[in-house]
Amino acid sequence: MAQKPVPALSQHSASKDVKSTPANTADIVPSSAKVISNHCSENKESQKKESDSIDPCCTGSMGTSQYASSQSLSSQALQNEQNSGQSSLSEPVLGQLTTSSDSKVIEDLQKEVDRLKKKLSVSQEMLGKMQEREKQLRNRLSEQAQRQLQKGSSKFEDLNLGESRPTQLIKRYGNLYTESRLDAMDALDDIPNMADCEDLKVKLLLSVVVLAFRSAEKTLGETKSKIRELLHIPRVTETGTSSFCLAAKDLEEAVAYYLRKTVDKHDSSKLCKEVCERVWTTLYDYPLLKECRGLLCYIEDCVRIVWAMTVQNPPFVIDYESCTYDPEVHSRFHTSDASSPVIKSVLWPMLLEGEGGACVSKGVVLT
Numbered sequence: 001m002a003q004k005p006v007p008a009l010s011q012h013s014a015s016k017d018v019k020s021t022p023a024n025t026a027d028i029v030p031s032s033a034k035v036i037s038n039h040c041s042e043n044k045e046s047q048k049k050e051s052d053s054i055d056p057c058c059t060g061s062m063g064t065s066q067y068a069s070s071q072s073l074s075s076q077a078l079q080n081e082q083n084s085g086q087s088s089l090s091e092p093v094l095g096q097l098t099t100s101s102d103s104k105v106i107e108d109l110q111k112e113v114d115r116l117k118k119k120l121s122v123s124q125e126m127l128g129k130m131q132e133r134e135k136q137l138r139n140r141l142s143e144q145a146q147r148q149l150q151k152g153s154s155k156f157e158d159l160n161l162g163e164s165r166p167t168q169l170i171k172r173y174g175n176l177y178t179e180s181r182l183d184a185m186d187a188l189d190d191i192p193n194m195a196d197c198e199d200l201k202v203k204l205l206l207s208v209v210v211l212a213f214r215s216a217e218k219t220l221g222e223t224k225s226k227i228r229e230l231l232h233i234p235r236v237t238e239t240g241t242s243s244f245c246l247a248a249k250d251l252e253e254a255v256a257y258y259l260r261k262t263v264d265k266h267d268s269s270k271l272c273k274e275v276c277e278r279v280w281t282t283l284y285d286y287p288l289l290k291e292c293r294g295l296l297c298y299i300e301d302c303v304r305i306v307w308a309m310t311v312q313n314p315p316f317v318i319d320y321e322s323c324t325y326d327p328e329v330h331s332r333f334h335t336s337d338a339s340s341p342v343i344k345s346v347l348w349p350m351l352l353e354g355e356g357g358a359c360v361s362k363g364v365v366l367t
Contacts, residue, residue, distance in 0.1 A: 001019040038325055054187045084173055088196065117205075132324070164260070164263045164264065164308050166312055166316075168306065168355075169308055169312070169316070170316075170351065170360050170361055172305050173305060173309070173316075173351055173361055174361055176209070176301060176302060176305060177348045177364065178286070180297070180298050180301045180302075181205055181298065181348075183294050183297070183298065184205055184294050184295050184297075184298035185201055185205070186294065187292050187293065187294020187295055187298075188201045188204070188292065188294070188295065190288065190292075191288050191289065191292060192288070193286070194286065199345075202345070202347055204279070204283065205298065206320070206346065206347065206348070206349070207279070207282075208275060208298065208299055208302050208347075209302055209306070209318065209349060210278065210318070210320065210349070211274075211278050212271065212275055212299075212302040212306040213301050213306050213310070213317070215271045215274045215275055215303075216303070216306045216307045216309075216310040217309075217310055217315075219270070219271060220259075220310055220311060223259075224252065224255065227251075227255060231251070233251065234248065235249045256311065256313060259311040260311050260313075262311065263307065263308040263311065266307060268300070268303045268304050268307055271303045271307060272299055272300055272303050275299055275302075275303060276287060276290075276296075276299060279299075281302050304333050309351075314353060314354030314355075314357065315354065316351055316352065316353060316354070316360070317338070317348035317351075317354065317355055317357075318350065318351055318352070319349060319350050319352055319363070320346045320349035320350075322343060322346075322350075322363075322365075323343055324341055324342065324343065325340075325341045325343055325365060325367050328359065329359040329362055329363060330343075330349050330350065330362055330363050330365050331362045331363070331364050331365070332364075332365065332366075333347055333364055333365065333366045334365065336366050336367040337367050338363070338367075340367045341367065342367060343365045343366070343367055344365075344366045344367060345365070345366045346363060346364075346365050346366075347363075347365065347366060348362030348363055348364040349363050350362055351363075
């Protein structure tokens with residue numbers, strides 16, 4: 001049986017099928033993409049020539065399927081080229097959008113930086129004013145503290161005074177009882193007829209402290225009186241407001257400040273002589289006291305410390321006339337009756353910061 005010839009594909013139908021894809025793709029690609037359009041046209045012409053060159057007689061069912069497959073591959077390649085063209089065209093647009101967004105962020109950041117710079121400038125200016133104010137206040141405080149030091153106020157201490165400043169004087173006063181007094185007691189035991197006189201030795205050493213305070217206060221008052229008489233200055237009163245009274249007050253404060261600064265250089269031999277003479281006069285039955293080296297050293301220590309405490313402002317004073325035990329200002333001697341509030345004898349006077357002031361060193365009593 002003779003085979004029927006396969007009808008040849010019409011050039012019009014094949015051309016129509018091939019044109020369908022480029023026609024739809026052209027609607028997607030922008031009109032400005034001339035390069036892609038020309039490329040598509042060339043593909044169309046090549047496909048048309050291939051379809052025209054096919055022999056209807058030589059093509060069978062196998063040829064038809066191969067032709068359809070080649071046509072599909074060509075359409076897919078063309079579609080990929082068009083998509084790549086669209087991607088290449090969209091990249092500049094995205095770049096422009098990204099650049100515009102970055103510019104806005106940079107502009108906002110620059111505004112924030114300018115705002116913070118202005119705020120920092122204002123803060124630095126305020127800080128400079130506060131530092132200047134602090135410097136002025138420190139200078140004023142320093143001047144006030146210096147004036148208080150010159151007046152000898154107990155609220156301020158001149159550290160340059162060393163062992164002569166109030167806190168150290170209080171400590172040295174306590175050491176007189178715990179150290180110097182004990183050494184003097186041991187030295188008095190070597191004097192005949194005094195080893196068994198405990199009460200006499202206690203009263204003798206207490207009297208030295210009392211006499212030292214009295215002599216120091218007397219000497220200080222005489223020194224100030226001589227200065228006033230020499231310069232014809234009337235006694236300073238707290239209520240005086242005239243320039244003359246103020247000048248006199250300043251002079252007395254200057255003299256007191258000088259005495260406090262020169263405590264270590266003060267000649268205390270006169271005070272020691274006065275205290276010794278009163279002791280020898282009172283205890284004339286014990287002539288060997290004049291040769292007791294321990295007692296003489298004790299008297300010298302008392303006079304030096306008492307003079308330094310007397311020239312303070314306010315001056316330190318002692319109290320030894322209490323008759324009732326007060327734990328706030330007294331300490332019991334170890335042989336005392338703890339249940340008795342009555343003071344039998346005073347072994348060591350308590351130290352007060354000025355008349356009627358606070359007790360800074362407790363007295364030792366026997367109850």
